[in-house]
Amino acid sequence: MKIVVIGGSGHIGSFLVPRLVRAGHEVTNISRGRHKTYVDAPEWQNVRQIAADREQEDREGTFGDRVAALGADVVVDLVCFTLESATSLVERLRGQTGHLVHCGSVWRYGPSRKLPISEGSDTAGPTFGDYGIQKDRIARMLKDETASGGLVTTSLHPGHIVGPGWHPIGPLGNLDPAVWHALSAGEPLQVPGSGTEMMHHVHADDLAQAFEMAIEHREAAAGEDFNIVAPTALSVRGYADIAAGWFGQTAKLETVSWEDFRQSTTPEFGESTWGHLYRSQCFSIEKAKSLLGYAPRYEPEEAVLESVRWLIDNDQLSVAAALQEPAVR
The missing domain is CATH 3.40.50.720 (NAD(P)-binding Rossmann-like Domain)
Incomplete structure (x- = not known):
C-alpha cells in the first residue's frame, strides 16, 4: 500500500x-x-x-x-x-x-x-x-x-x-536526571505521595x-x-527499587509532602511529577491483543533500562556507578 x-x-x-x-x-x-x-x-x-x-x-x-x-x-x-x-x-x-x-x-x-x-x-x-x-x-x-x-x-x-535516544519518564514521573544519579549513588530520594502511584x-x-x-x-x-502500553505498569516505589538495583544499590526513599517536594525541584519537574502521580494510571491491553494481535516484547523496566543504557553510553546521563545489568534486547 x-x-x-x-x-x-x-x-x-x-x-x-x-x-x-x-x-x-x-x-x-x-x-x-x-x-x-x-x-x-x-x-x-x-x-x-x-x-x-x-x-x-x-x-x-x-x-x-x-x-x-x-x-x-x-x-x-x-x-x-x-x-x-x-x-x-x-x-x-x-x-x-x-x-x-x-x-x-x-x-x-x-x-x-x-x-x-x-x-x-x-x-x-x-x-x-x-x-x-x-x-x-x-x-x-x-x-x-x-x-x-x-x-x-x-x-x-x-x-x-520509551526508547534509545531520549530520556524516559523516571521513577518520580519526571525527566529530572538527578533522580538517576541519586539512585545510582544510593542517595536518599524524596518522594511525594504514597509511593504506590502507577505509571505505564x-x-x-x-x-x-x-x-x-x-x-x-x-x-x-x-x-x-x-x-x-507494556504488559505491566510500575509503581513509584517499585520503579525506584528496580532502577537502583541496576547500579547495585537499594533505593532509599524519603516520603515528603507535596509542598516540600515542589520546593526541592523546578516548577517544570514538580508539575510533571504531580501530573503523572495524580493520574496513577495502569491500562488494559486486552482489546488490542484480541482485535489486533498486539504482543508487546518489552516489560516496562526493560524498555527503561535500554533507554538509560543508551543515555549513559552516549554521555547524556551522569551516574555514580556502572550499570550491572546485562544488555537488554
Missing part, C-alpha cells in the same frame, strides 16, 4: 517507518526535516521525504491538501494535538483515503478509579489538562466519523514512550508494532480506539 506518515522522524516513526518498508509498503514521511531519526535503519533509503511545517500550513489551510494530493491508501498521523487540526485533516481525506490512523495518548483519561483502565469504561475519572482534553476530543471525533459512515479511522493511545510505559517499537497491526487489520481496527 501507499502509506503517508505524518511526523515519521520522531519517537514512534523511527521504529514504525522501517517496519512499514520491510512489510513492502511504499512510504512517504512528512516532517519538518529538522530532526534525525532516533534509530538508524537501511530502510530509510527507500522512504520519500517531504519537508513541511504542519502548524503553519494548518493556519494557512493547506496541510490537508498536501496530504490528500499524495493519494495514500493509509495516512498515519503521529503529530496531531488539537481537535481543529484533526477535523481539518479528516474533512480533506474523507472519500479519498482508505484509512486514517491517529496517535493519541493515555492522558485522554483522567485519574484512575479502577485498575486496569479499559477503553470505553468508567475506570478513569474526568480528563483534565489541555493536552489530554484535546486528545480525548480527537479520539471521540474520529470514532463518530467512522460510525457515521465517513472516513475509516483508528486511534491508538500510548503510555509513556511502552517501548517505541512495541507501539510501532501496534500501528503496523492496525494498518494490517483495518476491518478490526475501523472506528476503534486502543490502549497501547
Whole structure:
C-alpha cells in the first residue's frame, strides 16, 4: 500500500517507518526535516521525504491538501494535538483515503478509579489538562466519523514512550536526571505521595508494532480506539527499587509532602511529577491483543533500562556507578 506518515522522524516513526518498508509498503514521511531519526535503519533509503511545517500550513489551510494530493491508501498521523487540526485533516481525506490512523495518548483519561483502565469504561475519572482534553476530543471525533459512515479511522493511545535516544519518564514521573544519579549513588530520594502511584510505559517499537497491526487489520481496527502500553505498569516505589538495583544499590526513599517536594525541584519537574502521580494510571491491553494481535516484547523496566543504557553510553546521563545489568534486547 501507499502509506503517508505524518511526523515519521520522531519517537514512534523511527521504529514504525522501517517496519512499514520491510512489510513492502511504499512510504512517504512528512516532517519538518529538522530532526534525525532516533534509530538508524537501511530502510530509510527507500522512504520519500517531504519537508513541511504542519502548524503553519494548518493556519494557512493547506496541510490537508498536501496530504490528500499524495493519494495514500493509509495516512498515519503521529503529530496531531488539537481537535481543529484533526477535523481539518479528516474533512480533506474523507472519500479519498482508505484509512486514517491517529496517535493519541493515555492522558485522554483522567485519574484512575479502577485498575486496569479499559477503553470505553468508567475506570478513569474526568480528563483534565489541555493536552489530554484535546486528545480525548480527537479520539471521540474520529470514532463518530467512522460510525457515521465517513472516513475509516483508528486511534491508538500510548503510555509513556520509551526508547534509545531520549530520556524516559523516571521513577518520580519526571525527566529530572538527578533522580538517576541519586539512585545510582544510593542517595536518599524524596518522594511525594504514597509511593504506590502507577505509571505505564511502552517501548517505541512495541507501539510501532501496534500501528503496523492496525494498518494490517483495518476491518478490526475501523472506528476503534486502543490502549497501547507494556504488559505491566510500575509503581513509584517499585520503579525506584528496580532502577537502583541496576547500579547495585537499594533505593532509599524519603516520603515528603507535596509542598516540600515542589520546593526541592523546578516548577517544570514538580508539575510533571504531580501530573503523572495524580493520574496513577495502569491500562488494559486486552482489546488490542484480541482485535489486533498486539504482543508487546518489552516489560516496562526493560524498555527503561535500554533507554538509560543508551543515555549513559552516549554521555547524556551522569551516574555514580556502572550499570550491572546485562544488555537488554
